[in-house]
Amino acid sequence: MGARxxxxxxxxxxxxxxxxxxxxxxxxRVEPVNVPKIEVQSASLVEVATFxxxxxxxxxxxxxxxxxxxxxxxxxxxxxxxxxxxxxxxIGISGLLRLLEGESNRKAVFRSVxxxxxxxxxxxxxxxxxxxxxxxxxxxxGFGFDPVxxxxxxxxxxxxxxxxxxxxxSHRGRAAKKLCEWLTRExxx
Amino acid sequence: MGARxxxxxxxxxxxxxxxxxxxxxxxxRVEPVNVPKIEVQSASLVEVATFxxxxxxxxxxxxxxxxxxxxxxxxxxxxxxxxxxxxxxxIGISGLLRLLEGESNRKAVFRSVxxxxxxxxxxxxxxxxxxxxxxxxxxxxGFGFDPVxxxxxxxxxxxxxxxxxxxxxSHRGRAAKKLCEWLTRExxx
Numbered sequence: 316m317g318a319r320x321x322x323x324x325x326x327x328x329x330x331x332x333x334x335x336x337x338x339x340x341x342x343x344r345v346e347p348v349n350v351p352k353i354e355v356q357s358a359s360l361v362e363v364a365t366f367x368x369x370x371x372x373x374x375x376x377x378x379x380x381x382x383x384x385x386x387x388x389x390x391x392x393x394x395x396x397x398x399x400x401x402x403x404x405x406i407g408i409s410g411l412l413r414l415l416e417g418e419s420n421r422k423a424v425f426r427s428v429x430x431x432x433x434x435x436x437x438x439x440x441x442x443x444x445x446x447x448x449x450x451x452x453x454x455x456x457g458f459g460f461d462p463v464x465x466x467x468x469x470x471x472x473x474x475x476x477x478x479x480x481x482x483x484x485s486h487r488g489r490a491a492k493k494l495c496e497w498l499t500r501e502x503x504x
Numbered sequence: 505m506g507a508r509x510x511x512x513x514x515x516x517x518x519x520x521x522x523x524x525x526x527x528x529x530x531x532x533r534v535e536p537v538n539v540p541k542i543e544v545q546s547a548s549l550v551e552v553a554t555f556x557x558x559x560x561x562x563x564x565x566x567x568x569x570x571x572x573x574x575x576x577x578x579x580x581x582x583x584x585x586x587x588x589x590x591x592x593x594x595i596g597i598s599g600l601l602r603l604l605e606g607e608s609n610r611k612a613v614f615r616s617v618x619x620x621x622x623x624x625x626x627x628x629x630x631x632x633x634x635x636x637x638x639x640x641x642x643x644x645x646g647f648g649f650d651p652v653x654x655x656x657x658x659x660x661x662x663x664x665x666x667x668x669x670x671x672x673x674s675h676r677g678r679a680a681k682k683l684c685e686w687l688t689r690e691x692x693x
Contacts, residue, residue, distance in 0.1 A: 321620070321693060322568040324560040329647040330571055330676070334618075336667050337680035341688045345569055350560045371513040371539045379511040380534055382519055394594035398587045405583035410603050414595055429523075431510070458518040478525050487519070491526035499530045504510060 322348040360385055360397050364430035365437050372432035378504050380494075382429045384487060386460045388448060389422040390415060403459050408452050412463065421447040425464060427486035429494050433504060438497060442489025457481060511537040549574055549586050553619035554626050561621035567693050569683075571618045573676060575649050577637060578611040579604060592648050597641050601652065610636040614653060616675035618683050622693060627686060631678025646670060 318338070323331060323345035335344050364383040371379045385399045391414055395402035402411070415421065422445070429440040445467045452462035454474030461473035466484040473481050482488030498504060507527070512520060512534035524533050549572050557570040574588045580603055584591035591600070604610065611634070618629040634656045641651035643663030650662035655673040662670050671677030687693060 319693065322560075322564060322566055324556065324568055324570050327647065333667055333671060333674070333676050334569075334571065334680045334683075336671050337677055337684055338687075341684040343684070343687055343693075348560075348564060348568065350563050350568070367513065371511075371537075374539050375511060375537060377511055379513055379537065379539070380523075381513050382523065391599070392594040394591065394599075396590070396594070398590065401585070401587065402583065405581040405585070406603055410580070410583075413602055413605070414599050416602070458516065478522055482522060482525050485522070487522050488526055491523045494523075495526055495530040495532070498527075498532055504508065504532075 318342055318344040321345050322350075324348060324350045360426060360428040361430075361439055361441070363397060364428040365439065368430035368432035368437055372437075378431065378433040380429060380431050382427060382487065382490070384425065384427040384459075386464065387424045387426065388415070389424075390418045390420040399460065408460060408463055411448070411460065412451070415448055421449075423448050423464065425486040427490040429487075429490045431494060431497075435503065438494075440490045440493040440497065442486040442491070442493065444484055444486045444489070507531055507533040510534050511539075513537060513539045549615060549617040550619075550628060550630070552586060553617040554628065557619035557621035557626055561626075567620065567622040569618055569620050571616060571676065571679070573614065573616040573648075575653065576613045576615065577604070578613075579607045579609040588649065597649060597652055600637070600649065601640070604637055610638075612637050612653065614675040616679040618676075618679045620683060620686075624692065627683075629679045629682040629686065631675040631680070631682065633673055633675045633678070 319342060321343060325347055331345055331347055338344055360383050364381045368379060368381040371381060385396045387393045387396050424443055424445050426443045431438045447465050449463045449465050449472055453472045454462050456476060457474045464473050508531060510532060514536055520534055520536055527533050553570045553572040557568060560568045560570060574585045576582045576585050613632055613634050615632045620627045636654050638652045638654050638661055642661045643651050645665060646663045653662050
């Protein structure tokens, strides 16, 4: 009798081999299938915010906003990206700076997505700010990686700016301005 | 006229302040609500695998497996954890070793979750392996962080072992064995 086959949603052939090595002992085998595996971990900021806002609306039954942001460092291939909050909580600012020790390319982009869920659907507003990762943390305002992000054309980090100043440059400020314009124009909320 | 209020699903007061600083310009304000925000980024391995398997079953209409694994490094507060694949693709093994430079606590755990979705629901099988992060990568077998993971009681990394040897110790091998036992016992697939 041949092995019974179960589909496995992966493109990683090592996983398939390792699992089949065990399953051969009980008469089964897995075979990769080409289903688009929904990897929620690799969801983009837009997907994350859209999903979270739609879910929150479903619970609250009233208009609700979710804002999600990420810091994308060029020399680190976009790391920490959509996982910035998790990375901040685990390796922190010191970990990020360590990964960039001796690196001359300090370019980074902060991106913000605001998802507004309401009766008419989910609206998305995005903002981004280009800048660089400083050599040392500076400032105590803001949160997250603000102490090491210097927006293009500035010498101070986000954490050295008041909310008003940061909002002039910031990814979140830009997304919030678009939200403001939409609210003013649509007059539905 | 007072500002119109929109709910925002966050516990981050900085976000609320920054967004309100902009929205005051258009007569709105956000107020934090206590809805459990579904942060798909911070989903655990079990949640990720369950969701992916259920979704794949919905598309395929046949039994399907999703395996998800993560490396949790103690000195890095569990980083890279559920985001190991993303972290491997961005900062890689060299980034992980850099974060641990000079660190004497090299303890780490590899965890694997196999989610099997079938007509009767989603079954979960887990496995974990304790070990340590080596000082340098060694070996060319396996994948991901295998070249720097030495299971407890061994001197070789996972990447220095054949599939059969790795499966004796490995998180994925242990999860797959539980799947095997379940398949044998239940006889439903």
